Amino acid sequence: MSTVTHAPAVPRSNALKRFFTAREIPVAGALIALILVTYIINPRFLSPQSTKDLMLNATIMVILAVAQALVIITRNVDLSVGAILGLVAFGTGTVFDMFPTIPLVLVFVIGMIFGGLLGSINGMLVTSAKVPALVITLGTLYIFRGVLSSWAGSKQFFSGDNPKAFGNLSVDTLIGIPIITIIAVVITVAVAMFMSSVRSGRDLYAIGSEPDAARLFGIPVGGRVLSAFIACGALTGLAGVLYASRYNSVGALTGSGIELDVVAAVVVGGVAIFGGSGTVAGAAIGAVLLSTITGALTATRVDKFWQQAIVGVLILAAIIIDRVVSLRRARKLRVNEAKDV
Amino acid sequence: MKLFSTSSRGGRIGSIAAIATVVALAATGCAATNGGDSGDGGGDSAGTIAFLPKQLNNPYTDVVLGGGEEGAAAIGYDSEVLGPLEASASAQIPFIEQATQQGTKVIVIAANDPDAVGPALQTAREAGAKIVAFDSDTNPDYRDIFISQVVAKDVALIQLEIISEQIGGSGEIAILSATATATNQNEWIKFMEEELESNPDYADIKLVAKVYGDDDADKSFQETQGLLSSYPDLAGIISPTTVGIAAAAKYLSTSDYKGKVALTGLGLPNEMREFVKDGTVQEFALWDPAQLGYVAAFAGKALVDGTITGAEGDTFDAGDMGEITVGANGVAIVGPPTRFNADNIDEYDF
Numbered sequence: 001m002s003t004v005t006h007a008p009a010v011p012r013s014n015a016l017k018r019f020f021t022a023r024e025i026p027v028a029g030a031l032i033a034l035i036l037v038t039y040i041i042n043p044r045f046l047s048p049q050s051t052k053d054l055m056l057n058a059t060i061m062v063i064l065a066v067a068q069a070l071v072i073i074t075r076n077v078d079l080s081v082g083a084i085l086g087l088v089a090f091g092t093g094t095v096f097d098m099f100p101t102i103p104l105v106l107v108f109v110i111g112m113i114f115g116g117l118l119g120s121i122n123g124m125l126v127t128s129a130k131v132p133a134l135v136i137t138l139g140t141l142y143i144f145r146g147v148l149s150s151w152a153g154s155k156q157f158f159s160g161d162n163p164k165a166f167g168n169l170s171v172d173t174l175i176g177i178p179i180i181t182i183i184a185v186v187i188t189v190a191v192a193m194f195m196s197s198v199r200s201g202r203d204l205y206a207i208g209s210e211p212d213a214a215r216l217f218g219i220p221v222g223g224r225v226l227s228a229f230i231a232c233g234a235l236t237g238l239a240g241v242l243y244a245s246r247y248n249s250v251g252a253l254t255g256s257g258i259e260l261d262v263v264a265a266v267v268v269g270g271v272a273i274f275g276g277s278g279t280v281a282g283a284a285i286g287a288v289l290l291s292t293i294t295g296a297l298t299a300t301r302v303d304k305f306w307q308q309a310i311v312g313v314l315i316l317a318a319i320i321i322d323r324v325v326s327l328r329r330a331r332k333l334r335v336n337e338a339k340d341v
Numbered sequence: 342m343k344l345f346s347t348s349s350r351g352g353r354i355g356s357i358a359a360i361a362t363v364v365a366l367a368a369t370g371c372a373a374t375n376g377g378d379s380g381d382g383g384g385d386s387a388g389t390i391a392f393l394p395k396q397l398n399n400p401y402t403d404v405v406l407g408g409g410e411e412g413a414a415a416i417g418y419d420s421e422v423l424g425p426l427e428a429s430a431s432a433q434i435p436f437i438e439q440a441t442q443q444g445t446k447v448i449v450i451a452a453n454d455p456d457a458v459g460p461a462l463q464t465a466r467e468a469g470a471k472i473v474a475f476d477s478d479t480n481p482d483y484r485d486i487f488i489s490q491v492v493a494k495d496v497a498l499i500q501l502e503i504i505s506e507q508i509g510g511s512g513e514i515a516i517l518s519a520t521a522t523a524t525n526q527n528e529w530i531k532f533m534e535e536e537l538e539s540n541p542d543y544a545d546i547k548l549v550a551k552v553y554g555d556d557d558a559d560k561s562f563q564e565t566q567g568l569l570s571s572y573p574d575l576a577g578i579i580s581p582t583t584v585g586i587a588a589a590a591k592y593l594s595t596s597d598y599k600g601k602v603a604l605t606g607l608g609l610p611n612e613m614r615e616f617v618k619d620g621t622v623q624e625f626a627l628w629d630p631a632q633l634g635y636v637a638a639f640a641g642k643a644l645v646d647g648t649i650t651g652a653e654g655d656t657f658d659a660g661d662m663g664e665i666t667v668g669a670n671g672v673a674i675v676g677p678p679t680r681f682n683a684d685n686i687d688e689y690d691f
Contacts, residue, residue: 256427
């Protein structure tokens with residue numbers, strides 16, 4: 001199906017070629033084109049405030065997309081992320097309610113551990129039940145949401161209930177870039193490096209390409225998949241804490257429906273839905289593209305119906321590009337092998 | 342794929358499905374019997390009032406329902422709350438059917454869509470239930486009476502008054518509403534548009550955009566950003582929905598526009614307190630939502646007792662709220678809207 005591409009030392013011309021045939025390029029190109037066109041129509045789209053808003057809007061989605069990409073690359077999916085985000089966001093409000101003077105770093109740690117625990121439930125169910133993750137996480141999506149609904153009821157935590165410094169996290173900037181956006185970029189780079197150059201990261205691609213072959217090869221498939229779900233949960237937990245910082249209220253419905261936006265972002269970013277190929281950087285760019293589309297369409301006052309239609313077209317385009325690229329690559333591999341004989 | 346590959350697993354799933362069906366049947370059976378009992382017995386309870394809000398777990402809804410339960414208790418009825426977690430047009434229908442099957446005497450509903458719930462309500466009426474619409478009306482054909490928080494026009498006008506005061510009577514304004522199909526918001530917006538056109542005091546105020554945040558914090562947030570970036574001269578925003586005004590206030594309070602763009606609308610004091618105190622919002626309006634549920638319960642009782650039919654001129658006793666008269670089209674009004682600002686916001690807790 002999809003091939004694992006390693007990045008050994010290649011001659012420069014090949015490196016250049018690889019750069020232009022990488023799946024992230026069309027997505028990044030679309031993003032730049034979108035920003036330019038919107039800027040021409042409405043120059044205020046790139047005003048300092050608006051640029052900051054664009055970055056802030058994308059931040060949470062980028063973290064969620066990176067987390068989801070980890071799982072999708074292993075030929076699984078985590079549909080429960082919306083509910084995990086909601087649980088952690090509401091949990092954050094609860095923590096501040098109980099311990100108003102708690103250090104902020106500790107809140108992030110608690111949120112990530114909480115998210116990681118929820119992720120480990122998904123991971124253990126998926127690896128032990130041998131039932132597709134789609135079904136398992138659809139179940140846990142409803143279970144987690146149900147737990148949140150009964151925990152939260154109609155209680156909401158408002159931004160006024162949290163410490164001012166916590167709310168400021170999603171406003172303060174460093175050289176013009178919001179701090180939480182910097183956090184998201186650092187996470188994306190770190191996970192991308194892990195996936196491209198650390199053995200266990202490469203294992204995730206192998207598992208996604210062909211789980212049975214990976215198992216025969218001696219890769220601890222169950223353990224790796226479990227870790228991917230835990231990492232996905234922990235990063236989603238981080239996004240949940242940031243959500244509580246950014247928005248005015250968290251309650252029983254926080255994050256509902258977000259899971260499909262996340263999967264859409266990952267697919268648009270060039271990660272194959274059946275695993276084995278794509279990069280977390282691509283997923284992050286996909287997330288930026290989707291959130292920028294929303295911003296661009298509202299800034300140019302295009303009907304919201306088109307917003308969803310465009311996302312749909314992008315998903316189909318990404319899948320077609322994926323198919324064409326993998327067919328072409330398979331043909332090239334065959335030709336090369338024939339030459340070698 | 343793998344799920345159904347082996348026959349043993351398929352069998353197991355089949356048996357799980359069977360058990361689930363049995364449990365579901367048993368549960369609905371019990372519920373139906375319960376409803377029948379309370380209807381027939383009539384010993385300690387006069388019957389059941391089912392409240393169907395637009396969605397559950399919504400703070401505004403909670404206050405309304407609190408008033409409704411208080412009202413039901415005052416008239417000796419049991420109350421039951423049924424409703425979807427998401428405010429969508431069709432989500433309420435199964436709950437109406439459930440209430441009908443349980444033999445509920447009064448269904449009090451805030452419609453997400455005036456027509457979508459029609460056929461289900463029709464069936465409920467044929468089964469003998471009285472239909473009281475509150476908060477957001479259904480098509481008048483499908484209900485006996487509509488309990489309106491305030492005169493729709495007053496709600497619209499007070500928001501215009503506040504925004505006009507804050508922007509000095511001239512400038513561009515925009516509206517951030519709930520869903521594009523929400524009955525109450527659309528009615529208020531229509532009144533606002535008419536008033537802007539006809540009232541010479543508002544001749545210099547121009548409504549430049551109407552956007553819809555779907556009562557979703559995230560969408561309302563982005564729609565606010567979109568408004569501010571596409572209308573550089575925007576002086577004020579009216580958001581006639583509690584979710585919208587809170588999201589817009591949060592955005593304004595953290596942006597460069599804080600204090601430059603006025604914001605008002607309908608909000609919950611608890612949700613808006615922070616923004617009134619930090620100066621993002623000067624003043625907003627709302628009625629006391631608890632009164633709405635309270636009066637709806639009394640209207641339901643009056644309909645069941647046959648004291649009123651929902652015709653114009655009917656009057657019914659509404660406990661602490663005194664006597665209420667039904668107006669044209671079967672609409673009964675609860676009370677005038679209240680303005681909330683830095684001086685009085687701490688007196689309210691909802």
